[in-house]
Amino acid sequence: MPRYIFITGGVVSSLGKGLASAALGALLQARGYKVRLRKLDPYLNVDPGTMSPYQHGEVYVTDDGAETDLDLGHYERFTGVAAAQSDNITTGRIYSTIIERERRGDYLGATVQVIPHVTDAIKEFVLSDAGDVDFVLCEVGGTVGDIEGLPFFESLRQLGQELGRDNAIFLHVTLLPYIKVAGEMKTKPTQHSVKELRSIGIQPDILLCRCEQPIDPGERRKIALFCNVPESAVIEGMDAASLYDVPLDYHAKGLDTEVLKRFGLTDAPEPDLTRWEAISRTIHEPDGEVTIGVVGKYTGLLDAYKSLNEALAHGGIANNVKVRLKWLESSQFESPDTFGPLENVHGILVPGGFGERGAEGKIAAVRFARERKIPYFGICFGMQMAVIEAARHLAGLPKANSTEFGPSEEPLIGLLTEWTRGNAVERRGEDDDMGGTMRLGAYKAALKAGSRVREIYGTDSIEERHRHRYEVNIGYRDQLEAAGLKFSGLSPDGVLPEIVELEDHPWFIGVQFHPELKSRPFEPHPLFASFIQAAVEQSRLV
Template sequence: MANSQKKYIFITGGVASSLGKGLAAASIASLLERRGIRINMLKMDPYINVDPGTMSPTQHGEVFVTDDGAETDLDLGHYERFTSLTLSKQSNFTTGQVYLKVIEQEREGKYLGKTVQVVPHVTDEIKRRIHLAADDADILIGEIGGTIGDIESLPYVESIRQFAHDVGQENVLFVHLVLIPYLDAAGELKSKPAQHSVKELRSQGLFPHVIICRSDREIEESIMDKISLFCNVPKENVFQSLDLDSIYKVPLNFHAQGLDEKITQILGIWSSSPKVADLEKVVYNFNNPLREVKIGIVGKYTELVESYKSLDEALKHGALAHQLKLVPVYVDSEEIEKKGADKLLSDVQGVLVPGGFGQRGTEGKIAAIKYARENKMPFFGICLGMQLAIIEYARNICGLSEATSEEFNTGGDHLVHYMEGQTRDGAKGGSMRLGSYDCELLEGSRTKEIYGQKNIQERHRHRLEVNNFYVEKLKENGLIISGRNPELDLVETIEIKDHPFFIACQYHPEFKSRPYAAHPIFSEFIKEADKYGK
């Protein structure tokens, strides 16, 4: 970077939520990083929950876990997948965390008897966290969750307004993402909602430098002219973000429009053109698949894809690595309980049972695992998926017909039990085994062969573990414990011999997969699924 002054890009959204601010932020970051600029990213969430860990996946989508054990917004998954960043708890904060800190400081007498207010105390805490997230970076890309006009987001808008004043307006760039809806009845796109959104933003003291127009179709010049004129933004600073058949096309689409070039111009940064060969290869493989591969994803949140966001993306990465088109088949595990696994899984080439909580639908997942094991169909289990694979094996191979998990609050053999310090009834927020832990892989195991190394680190999010009391009996009956945590002697991975692919792990490998570097287990799972039935 020619200019040594730290720069900041803040991204807001208007008209409606779920427009893709996270993808826009990730795509901008992807291009700037590929220009050789040191970046960092931040998601500011206006909700009052301390973190999304206690929120239902159907409410908020998946919880993304960082190496250092933070439960964060799913947008951080996009940030990591589109860049080389490994994010931390400093990369995401919520109103809940901000108020918690301010109230703690008030109780400790840190405000010297002053009346504690949103301005300056809450806004100062937000600004402090922005500075913290910008450490070790030339540019911080910060995204504010929610929609402009929400009561919840007001302190954040005020904070970034002040922040620009503090660090110098020339060092801050505001990007506003708006919806340009198409009205069927009128047969045309409408710019008025976007104009009102910018008007609302300006009334709060923020003046966007760049506007990105989100639409499901090409936006004609006259609409772009209107946006430029009525929102007081130069025409060359108005860009489109159209619906694309792959999210991995978004950075290249922005680059083709010159968005990254425009950002570097406005911020006075000199940099080279972005190196996008790896992204182009991903897009080429997506556009030119050799054939399809059908994977059955057996879960209880199958009606909402956002619940398994990282998982879905990791499966796509595995398919892209082999130039295949992923066809995900979401199977409700409760439907398997009613109709049988053979009815619902006979058409897929591999079965994946993801993580989850609670007893609902678990017997259907166990039936799916049994079906995959007996039919030599590639099977991959993650977190709860591994625990249920252990229970299925114990019941049907080891003769432990009462095998179950302590989580399900039933009698019988607890092959899966609460870890030390974990209980069913304790405090829920941030209290699980979270973040990156070591795993030592067994010499000669399939899992070690896939990873190509003995010692690995993967991210966890669980309260329960395999009960070591039963491990010898499982091994005597042919189950291979292929990975262990050396410090606590926990079962981390299992596999079955004489099966094309039967691997399950306690950790969540999907969190570390990238489109241009698929996670090795997902890549191998897809490769074996592609062979199934041939």
């Protein structure tokens, strides 16, 4: 039976519970243990798929087609363990399941209540499909005291009792603000947060205290006394220079040691942190620097591109260079002579997105990259904009457009209504629900012999994660290829364009999928590694 670590948060949101969970998972892995990480999200949405990136950040997609919280991206990147539908649950999904059961009569006429029906459903999720692992780390979104989180905290309280002290512990992430005017670190918010947690029956075993200054011994004793934990269980969590320093920092502060001690595993092997130390050296001692212009529409909240940001960093690790990102709102390029911000970049990337706003600016950025011979990487929507740009300015189709923006005389991009997944045919209509109706999850693609992507991947077949409703119309293939835009990757049945690349260009690739979702610091995605390599070569020409 696996041991469970329940991670909660207090005082304020955005303290880094997801990163802490991922780092702890990585440290336990480094000691030879098998781990699985899960996220409980208290909001009423069934999943984050219909939520604005400005509300919730990016939507992370798993191989099995689940639209999940972005923290699952941290989990995968730090541990390499592929997440699944069963690793993220929301209040919306819990209630949907319960209502379906009630309508079927599964409760045999009982009055359906939060306790025990909702809490039992949450516990069922937490305990299900754990697999052959040593530890399950289960993070609860939000902060203690949030009204929507109460059923989740109650469920974990019950599980703590049912599993027993030897099989379940509670790690509480909290805040120690530093008041500059007074020159003091304040422990009262942490005390109140723990008091709130204890009022619902949960006594934290370990406190991970996020702070700007080191915790002095007096403050540590005070926190331990008022929060009823040992001094060794008050772990300092200061900001790290890099995300990938966090496991090293938390190990140095004793987080994983304290966790194992609470489980009575005092004879656990020391962690092998060699690869984390190597990553840290590469990040802090690069051989050079490149600048990538990211032309998007959600640049006001960089969490909307969290996996993309990290995948570009991984590309830098693969080439031992620092990747500086220049975030550019695409709408600024819709007017003539506004390309100044792109003049000195070494590569241009247009990421995924939805809707017409900013599309023309992205098309203009594609044209700038094509004509100036600057390495270009288009992802999902970015590939579609590259195809439209080539159709308009190379293939003699000036009215080429996407039906996502309205009726088009040249519907180069159209709504995908039918496709194959495995041995089954999936269908969608324009009037279907928005949530969960895209082409989601991992799909295979065949790569064309002699193409650049075939060389980059080193194989003739790949499997990548998708999240989109619209596809490039294969009917325009001949015209586009005659103009120089080659279809170098197709679905196995040859119907759906997956990759395009431009001839006579240093590096110009568009992909319909999201390669950033499968990039890891120890295994940078080959497309990002190759793109940054091209940017390095471009930097030598500037």
